[in-house]
Amino acid sequence: MTKLKGCGLGLRSDFLLDLKHNNFSPDWWEVTPENWMHMPRVYEKAFEQEVFSKPTVAHGLSLSIGSIDKLNKEFVKKIKEFLDRYNIEFYSEHLSFSSLNNMQTYELLPLPMTKRMVNIISDRVKEVEDIIQRNLILENATYYLIPYANMREVDFINEVLEKSGAKMLLDVNNVFVNSVNHSFKARDFIDQIDKSKIAYMHIAGHYFDEESNLRIDSHGMPICSGVWKLLEYTLKQINAPVMIERDNNIPPLSELEKEYLHMKNIVKEVQNG
Template sequence: MSLLRRGLGLRREHAKQLCQRGNMPGVDFLEVVPDNWMGLGGQSAETLQTLAGHYPMVAHGLSLSIGDAQDIDWGYLRRVREFLDAYRIDVYSDHLSASRDDQGYMYELVPVPRSAASARHIADKVRRVQEYLGRRLSLENVSSYYRDPHEMAEGEFIAMILQMSGCALLLDINNVYVNSINFNEDPNAFLQCIPEDAVSYYHIAGHAESAGCMPLLDTHGSDVCEEVVDLGKSVVARFGMRPLVLERDNNVPPLPALCDELQRIYASLLQQEGSGSR
């Protein structure tokens, strides 16, 4: 990861242009979702193979469901390992959440109860996943829309899992911001709980205002606002510069516009690191 800087989440609407352009200026790597590509053949497999020849890749999963009460889905994890091996991907991440119950997959990222018992359960599953994959897992902090006042603080909970499992944190800057606004929390208190050497890379994305009881919704459907970029500067001040992935899943703009946004954000965060404020 030390050789990677600016990354985009791979979208199918951009895949053809990325293949034709080769190395897109301002894009150093791509983040691919295995769930969207595993087991596909034909043109999809050819497209991904071409992209893998142009760009280093990291993998960001959706269905590990590390926080659920079930055993690991070994069939799913076997397919993930085959995918990672086939494309020589070393960095694999998924969400610190649950995405299934005893009835099957829900295709949602459900926050998990934040308790010491839950942390131990998750850490045990993480250790087994890492041993099976032969790779260090990165877990992403997620946005949530409910807080139980009796639960551990989010940062404290995540730090416990990191310490017990040896995994890394994929730090989603927008999710930290959304949770801080929705629950009137200090985002820096969250950041201070996380060990400095635990962060593997960053996500940044846009969100939307809500007319409901929660002011903000994590949508990945708009440009990144200045408040999130400013929080990103605080993140860099604490952890230093890490590879940065810009996510955009809805209202996806043309590829050049997305690349320009990525470059602007990265340059702003890099300037923060250069200020020597750590």
């Protein structure tokens, strides 16, 4: 797997056409295949210019790696075509499920944290990798309830990574959100995750919902101080590229650039000791 370097940003149609009028240029992009496989023609030239001019990774939404349904091989083949067309080596997906009885829910639903689920995911990872001819990267997801668990989240993820051979996309915001919602120490999770498996990392914004008394992973808010601090702690242990996810309430590019530069400064400060 090629070494990804520096800091990235999720490429969104909201600002794609503005990039040619702006000097802002992250080290690399992350794109969501489902959002770009059937893009309007108005975006095609600008999209190709960006993804062919710098390293680009893909982060999917619909693979449903934890589903007990049969793998949708036709969908995975379309993902491979997209990856091949744009010369994308990294393909990540959420450690969750989103389909049931072959119906797509378009939600990232929580998995039972059990040995049986470890085995199910491991088998499906191998199926996916046989088709895409790349390593699959799995992201720790947020969850607000757990169907059933006889393992801690960090142990579950470590076992999935070990048995499947998959790499990990470590979402620092998701660790923070889950730690608050489920009363565990985020730094303990970072200490105990298998650092040799980390391919790259995410940070994002979330909000507090007073009615449910939960932190909600929205990707639609500025990144809070707690997540920035956890990122700094994480970078001291894990030398991996990191990027910002912003999917909702996308601000002007100038505001995204400020957050991006703040992230770059944190990375630089940690690297310089």
